[in-house]
Amino acid sequence: MASHGIKDQVAIIGVGCTPFAEHWDKSLDDLIIDAAHATYASAGVAQTDVDAFWFGTSQSAASGLAMAGPLKIQGKPVTRVENYCATGSEAMRQAAYAVASGAYDVVMAVGAEKVKDGGYQGLNAFPIPTDGTQRTLTAAGMFSLILPAYSSKYGVDEDQLRYVVARIAEKNHFNGARNPLAQFRRETSAEKICQMAAVAGKLSVFDCAGVADGAAGVILCRAEDAHRYCDNPLYIKALSMVAGTGAGSLDPDYDYTTLDECRWAADDAYAQAGVADPRSEIAVAEVHDCFTPTELLLMEDLGFSERGRAWQDELDGAFALDGRLPVNTDGGLKSFGHPVGASGLRMLYEVWLQLRGEAPDDRSIPVTGRTLGLTHNLGGYPGEMVSFVGIYGTEPG
Amino acid sequence: MRGIIASGAYIPHRRLDRREITEMFGKGGGAGTRSVASFDEDTTTIGVDAARNALGGTPGIAPDSLWFATARPAYLDKTNATAIHAALRLAPSVGALDMGGAIRSGIGTLRTALGGVGTTLVVAADMRDGLPTSSDEAAGGDAAAAMLVGDDTTAPVIAEHLGSGVATDEMLERWRIPGGSRSRTWEERFGEVAYAPLMKQAFAAALDDADITPESVDHMIVTGLHGRAVKRNTRGLGIPGEKMVDDLTSKVGNTGTAHPALLLSSVLDTAMPNETIALMMLADGVEAIVLRVTDAIVDHRPAAPVDEQVAAGAPVGYGKFLSWRGMTEVEPPNRPAPNRPSAAFAHRRNDWKFGFVASRDRSSGMIHMPPARVSQKGGAVDDMEPVSMADTPGTVVSFTIDKLVHSPSPPVVFAVVDFDGGGRAPLELTDVDPGDVSIGMRVMPTFRRMFTSDEIHNYFWKVRPLRSTEPGSGS
Numbered sequence: 001m002a003s004h005g006i007k008d009q010v011a012i013i014g015v016g017c018t019p020f021a022e023h024w025d026k027s028l029d030d031l032i033i034d035a036a037h038a039t040y041a042s043a044g045v046a047q048t049d050v051d052a053f054w055f056g057t058s059q060s061a062a063s064g065l066a067m068a069g070p071l072k073i074q075g076k077p078v079t080r081v082e083n084y085c086a087t088g089s090e091a092m093r094q095a096a097y098a099v100a101s102g103a104y105d106v107v108m109a110v111g112a113e114k115v116k117d118g119g120y121q122g123l124n125a126f127p128i129p130t131d132g133t134q135r136t137l138t139a140a141g142m143f144s145l146i147l148p149a150y151s152s153k154y155g156v157d158e159d160q161l162r163y164v165v166a167r168i169a170e171k172n173h174f175n176g177a178r179n180p181l182a183q184f185r186r187e188t189s190a191e192k193i194c195q196m197a198a199v200a201g202k203l204s205v206f207d208c209a210g211v212a213d214g215a216a217g218v219i220l221c222r223a224e225d226a227h228r229y230c231d232n233p234l235y236i237k238a239l240s241m242v243a244g245t246g247a248g249s250l251d252p253d254y255d256y257t258t259l260d261e262c263r264w265a266a267d268d269a270y271a272q273a274g275v276a277d278p279r280s281e282i283a284v285a286e287v288h289d290c291f292t293p294t295e296l297l298l299m300e301d302l303g304f305s306e307r308g309r310a311w312q313d314e315l316d317g318a319f320a321l322d323g324r325l326p327v328n329t330d331g332g333l334k335s336f337g338h339p340v341g342a343s344g345l346r347m348l349y350e351v352w353l354q355l356r357g358e359a360p361d362d363r364s365i366p367v368t369g370r371t372l373g374l375t376h377n378l379g380g381y382p383g384e385m386v387s388f389v390g391i392y393g394t395e396p397g
Numbered sequence: 398m399r400g401i402i403a404s405g406a407y408i409p410h411r412r413l414d415r416r417e418i419t420e421m422f423g424k425g426g427g428a429g430t431r432s433v434a435s436f437d438e439d440t441t442t443i444g445v446d447a448a449r450n451a452l453g454g455t456p457g458i459a460p461d462s463l464w465f466a467t468a469r470p471a472y473l474d475k476t477n478a479t480a481i482h483a484a485l486r487l488a489p490s491v492g493a494l495d496m497g498g499a500i501r502s503g504i505g506t507l508r509t510a511l512g513g514v515g516t517t518l519v520v521a522a523d524m525r526d527g528l529p530t531s532s533d534e535a536a537g538g539d540a541a542a543a544m545l546v547g548d549d550t551t552a553p554v555i556a557e558h559l560g561s562g563v564a565t566d567e568m569l570e571r572w573r574i575p576g577g578s579r580s581r582t583w584e585e586r587f588g589e590v591a592y593a594p595l596m597k598q599a600f601a602a603a604l605d606d607a608d609i610t611p612e613s614v615d616h617m618i619v620t621g622l623h624g625r626a627v628k629r630n631t632r633g634l635g636i637p638g639e640k641m642v643d644d645l646t647s648k649v650g651n652t653g654t655a656h657p658a659l660l661l662s663s664v665l666d667t668a669m670p671n672e673t674i675a676l677m678m679l680a681d682g683v684e685a686i687v688l689r690v691t692d693a694i695v696d697h698r699p700a701a702p703v704d705e706q707v708a709a710g711a712p713v714g715y716g717k718f719l720s721w722r723g724m725t726e727v728e729p730p731n732r733p734a735p736n737r738p739s740a741a742f743a744h745r746r747n748d749w750k751f752g753f754v755a756s757r758d759r760s761s762g763m764i765h766m767p768p769a770r771v772s773q774k775g776g777a778v779d780d781m782e783p784v785s786m787a788d789t790p791g792t793v794v795s796f797t798i799d800k801l802v803h804s805p806s807p808p809v810v811f812a813v814v815d816f817d818g819g820g821r822a823p824l825e826l827t828d829v830d831p832g833d834v835s836i837g838m839r840v841m842p843t844f845r846r847m848f849t850s851d852e853i854h855n856y857f858w859k860v861r862p863l864r865s866t867e868p869g870s871g872s
Contacts, residue, residue, distance in 0.1 A: 122801065124733050131746045132738025132847065132855040133767065135823050137811050141799035145813065148836060149795050201797035247773055249823050250765055252815045256795055 003240070005272030006100040008396045011226035011233040013219050014043020017349040019181045020214035020337035028060050028114040029070035035215035035342070036071055036110055043219040043229055047071065050219065051104035053078040056091030056111035057341035058379075059126045067110060084379020085290065086241070087111060088344030089388040092218055093239045099220050111346075112215035113339035122211055123340065135249070139290065140208055142381040144201025146293035149256035154308040162202045164311045165292035166190035169206055169334055171320050172289060176331020178363035183210040183337030207292040212337025216345035223396060232356055237372065238272035238391040240265040248383010259294075261387035262301040262378060269389035270303070275372065278303045279325060282391075283370035284354045286347035288378045289332040299327070302376060302389070326365045329354060344388065347375035355394050371395050399511065400557040400688060402458065403545040405450030405699065406662040407443050408649055408706040409434040410828040410861070415535045417715035425530025431650030433713050434539040436721040436806040437827055437845040437859065440467040440522035441477045445484040445844040447541035447655075448520050449787070452485065453700035458552045460518035460545060462492040464510060466502040467522045468654045470495060471846075471854055473575065480856060481520060483751030484844045486785065500571075500622060501680035503654035507544055507661075508686050511558040516547035523653035525622075526722050527579045536624065538650025542658030553693035556665060556674065558686070560606025564599040565682040566591070571622060578723070585625055588679075592626040593633065595683045600634055603675065603685035611635050614687075615672040618642045618660045621679030622653060630679075648707050661688075663703035668694055705866050711830070721806065732803045737851035748783065753842055753858045755820055756781035764820030784820075786842060790869035791816035791860065793838040798831045805848055810834055814860055817869065828861040839863040839870055 016038030018031055026034075032055075040047060055067035055078060064078030083090040088111030095109040118124060123139065147165070151158045167190045176182035188206065196204035226233035242265040248254040266278075275281050287302065289295035299310035304325055305318070313319065319327035330336050330350035333343060351373035353359040377388040411433040418426030434443055444465055452458070463485070465478035478493035487493075496502040503521035510517040525537025548554070570588040573580040582588070596619075604611060617636045621627045624646075631641070642660055644651070652659055657678045664674055668690040677685040719725045748754040749767045756768035758781055763774045766786065771778050796812040810826040812834070826834060827845060840860035847855040863870045 120732055122732070127736035129739035129742055130736075131743040131750050133746070133750050133857045135811070136735060136802055136804075136847070137797075137799050137809065137823070138732075138802045140801060141797045141809070141811055144797040144799075145795045152836065198798070199800045201799075245773055249813075250769075250821050251763075251773055252794075252819065252821045254821075256813075 003268050003272065005238050006096060007237050007272055008223055008235050009100045010096045010220050010236045011223045012236065012348070012352065012392065013221055013226055013230040013233050014039050014045070015216070015218050015349045015352045016042050017181055017216040017346055018214050020183045020212040020339055020346070022116050023213040024116065026213065028066070028112060031112045031114065031213060031215035032067055032070050032110060035112065035217045036108070039108065039217035039219055045106060045219060045229060047073065050076070050106050050108045052076060052095070052098055052107045054081055054091040054095045054107070054109040055079065056081045056087040056109065057113055058082055058084065058087050060112065060114045060341065083386050085288065085340050086344060086377040086379040086386050086388045087341040088216065088346070089375065089377040089390060090241065090344070092345060092348065093241060093388070096220055096236055096239060099222055105225065106219065106221045108217060108219045109345065110215060110217040111341040111344060113341040114213050115211055115339060116213050138200060139381065140200035140203055143291035143293055144203045145256050146297060146382060147202055150296070153255060153257050156311055161311060163190055163194055164314050165207060165296055166193040167314055168289065168292045168295045169193050172328050172332040172334040175321055175329050175363055176335025178360060179330050179336060182331040182335050183212040184331070184335045203291060209290045209333035210335065210337035212339050214337060214339035214342045214346070216342045216349055218345055218348055232394065234352060234355060234392040234394060235396045236390070237393050238269035238389070240269035240272065240389045241386065242268070243386045244380070244384050246384040254383045256382050257297065259297050259301050259378070259382060259385065259387065261385050262298060262376065265387040265389040266302045269391050273372070273391040275391065281370060282325060282372050282374050283368055284329055284351060284365050285325060285327045285374040285376065286330065286332070286350050287327055287376040289328055289334050290338065295327070298376060321363055322366060329359065329363055329365060344375065344377035347377060348390070351375055351392055355392065398549040398554050398557050399547065400554040401544050401665070402547050402552045402554055403451045403455040404543070404662040404665045405447050405453065405701065406540065406542040406659050406703050406706065407446035407450055407701070408432050408540045408703070409438055409443060410710050411435060411713035412710045413713055413715060413718050418530060418535055421715055422530045426535050429647040431535065432538045432540055432710070433718055433721070434524050435828060437847065439471045439846050439854065440469050440524055440541070441471045441480050442844050442846055442856070443539065443541040444481050444520040444522040447522065447543040448481060448485055448518060450700045451518070451543035451545055454698050455545060455552060458516070458545065459487060460491060461515040462494070462517045463487060463520065464494050464496050464506045464517055465520045466496040466506040466654055468498060468500045468502070469524050470497045480751060483747050486752040486754065499681065500653045501678070501684065504657040504676070504678040504684045504686070507546070507658060508561045508684055510546040511686065512561060516545065516551050519544045519546055519658070521655045521658045523655045525651060525653045529719065529724060531579065533580055536646065536651055538652040540649060540652040540655045540659050542655050542662045544658055544661070553696070554691055555694045555697045556688040556690050559609065559689050560603050560687045562599040562602025562606055562685040563682070564595040564602070566595055568681060570681070588623045589626040589629055592623065592679050592683065593630045596630050596634065596677065596679065599683035599685040600677060603687050607687035609673060609687065613673050614640060614675045616640060616642050616664045616668065616674045618657065618664065618674065618676045620644060620651070620656045620660060622651060623679055626679055645707065659703065665694070665697065666699050666702045666704065670694055709864055717806070730801055730803055730807055732801065734803055735848050735850050737853045738855045750857055752785065753787040754783045755786050757784045762819065766820050766822040786816055786820060787858070789816045789818065790839055790841050790863055793834065793836055793840060795836060796826065796834050812840070812860065814840055825859040826861070827859045841867065
């Protein structure tokens with residue numbers, strides 16, 4: 001038994017993404033329709049050309065009806081997918097496997113979230129009956145536990161580390177400012193962020209992902225059929241998903257300086273794709289920067305930095321637009337916004353633009369000859385999360 | 398011989414300086430402090446703490462019954478003693494009864510247990526207050542006390558029950574309608590005069606029952622919420638002033654239903670063999686109990702002596718006190734209120750929710766909090782044994798202050814705690830000021846009320862800083 005992957009069996013032939021924003025004037029249906037039709041246009045297919053659909057939403061709706069209804073999809077399978085904040089990637093993963101299995105020729109995944117109808121700032125978990133003993137901390141509170149742990153493990157001064165993660169937000173705002181679809185399009189400085197009031201641990205609201213409504217989509221087909229639809233498709237090199245056991249909240253060995261599920265998913269994905277050295281092979285990475293400390297740890301867990309060195313690499317600008325491995329070139333969750341079910345597909349949208357040389361000039365990555373892009377999407381908390389890593393390339397084989 | 402086998406008390410961590418009341422309103426308040434239960438405490442949770450302190454000194458001795466007395470029950474209709482029973486992990490065969498409603502029920506329950514049969518854990522708890530600037534607000538206090546009562550055939554008795562006396566009288570001296578936020582009293586002189594003959598009558602009956610004279614009383618405890626009646630009428634009993642027990646009102650306040658047992662507990666902490674204690678309370682008549690300390694007192698090791706608890710504690714501001722008591726409503730974080738817990742779900746997990754019982758994997762030894770069926774280490778299935786964590790200290794390995802999450806009293810101080818001997822749980826840290834939390838801080842589990850939703854009190858465990866006087870506090 002092994003994780004074989006589906007390298008080069010499935011191609012991406014079209015993507016679509018709505019602006020991520022507080023869409024007071026758009027419903028979930030509107031967002032689904034906008035994203036789906038943008039995706040059809042990108043792929044040059046009609047809705048009737050698509051054989052099966054996967055719809056990812058964390059808590060805006062239930063069942064495939066939520067997509068079939070507004071799009072008036074007739075007589076086709078539509079499956080609703082949920083896997084916390086990795087929902088969008090999970091929808092795409094299911095769709096890709098359906099093509100690889102031979103069950104369908106052309107499939108679509110759409111992820112969407114309507115968070116601004118809830119009446120509260122931030123994201124709020126759907127209430128499931130419990131015994132009342134569960135932790136009630138916010139996600140910001142949970143991820144804020146990373147900083148003191150990292151500081152003490154690697155001997156990085158707490159104020160210094162706080163500045164480092166503010167630099168991550170600064171970088172992502174810089175990129176988002178150059179993205180017309182992003183929620184926050186204003187640059188900010190790490191110094192300003194450090195001066196803001198803390199809301200959870202040392203984190204300020206500017207260390208948190210933007211909370212936005214939005215939707216994104218992707219259309220996939222068999223790799224050998226790709227050129228029927230598209231001159232320069234992307235090929236799926238790896239899709240990996242790991243669900244943790246919740247070890248972090250019960251195992252004293254867990255120290256809040258690594259996200260095991262992300263590391264395992266990355267290792268599996270690199271094996272599937274045949275990537276030996278991500279630092280020299282990945283051209284662009286879109287990662288799940290739900291909070292600034294998350295991106296810090298991800299640089300190590302994804303193998304972009306040596307263990308305990310990501311903070312220094314961040315200061316050196318290694319992951320900036322012109323750095324050695326540009327990360328979150330579209331602004332990331334931080335600046336692009338985080339409509340939960342859509343975020344994983346939004347990442348893929350950016351990889352599509354960057355690898356095909358279609359990103360706007362002011363935020364296109366340096367030409368390196370590398371042909372691979374990576375998306376990383378997680379859901380949950382340090383020590384108890386689901387994690388997805390996908391790798392895509394411009395060349396088959 | 399029948400009497401008290403063990404005693405324990407619990408005084409909440411917070412203290413309100415009564416001068417803050419005067420400063421705020423220009424009246425009310427006074428000198429000294431009063432004890433204040435935290436926002437996450439109620440009479441049930443402080444009752445648990447007192448009971449744990451009482452039972453902590455007598456390992457292996459379990460009561461046949463648990464009787465819980467309070468004038469401020471967390472629930473009506475539903476028994477509150479069953480929550481204490483669950484938190485103490487008593488067997489289903491151990492009865493649990495509420496003796497609630499009246500202030501008199503505290504001493505009355507103790508007297509009834511002393512005169513009864515079997516081993517009974519008597520728990521009395523109260524939280525006293527009134528409208529801002531009232532004398533009840535300033536003079537009141539919050540505390541709980543517990544007495545394990547039984548025969549010396551079960552365990553050594555530290556104070557023998559010599560006798561009791563009762564003088565019952567229907568009178569409208571102090572009253573409150575269920576759910577009311579304040580007590581009302583008749584004019585002071587009425588009670589002062591009415592109690593005088595009742596005190597004499599009950600005291601004489603108790604001395605007669607005990608077959609002793611007033612001169613042989615070494616520690617005289619007289620309490621009651623009618624301070625003037627207590628003070629004035631005690632003089633007529635002929636007990637010298639040096640034998641009067643400090644009533645703790647200057648630092649703790651009068652804790653109503655809990656006060657007789659609290660003061661008795663304080664005396665037992667330091668009493669010597671053969672000393673005689675008389676305990677009397679004025680409440681709708683008078684109840685009196687006479688006890689004689691036995692030689693077994695020398696082995697009595699209170700888990701948390703009253704004087705140490707009185708000396709401990711930290712201030713709480715008057716504004717916070719008012720909001721904790723529901724006297725003023727403060728703006729909560731703009732987040733959804735927590736969902737009510739599921740009764741069915743909670744019932745399946747009573748051991749964890751109320752008893753803080755984890756599971757230990759027999760093959761790997763790993764402790765799972767909450768209890769699990771499948772081991773995190775090695776994956777063994779259904780090979781776990783229960784392990785109680787309630788008395789196990791732990792260490793904070795990381796923490797955060799969450800200002801966004803909904804809480805009855807934001808911000809939430811939250812810690813990842815590794816328990817001595819294994820086991821990790823992310824838990825709320827309570828009885829602490831956010832600035833005082835640090836990695837490495839030593840903590841102890843404490844039974845608390847997390848929040849109330851849909852009139853359901855959600856009880857579970859938090860951790861509080863381990864006091865320097867407690868075992869396991871380390872360096």
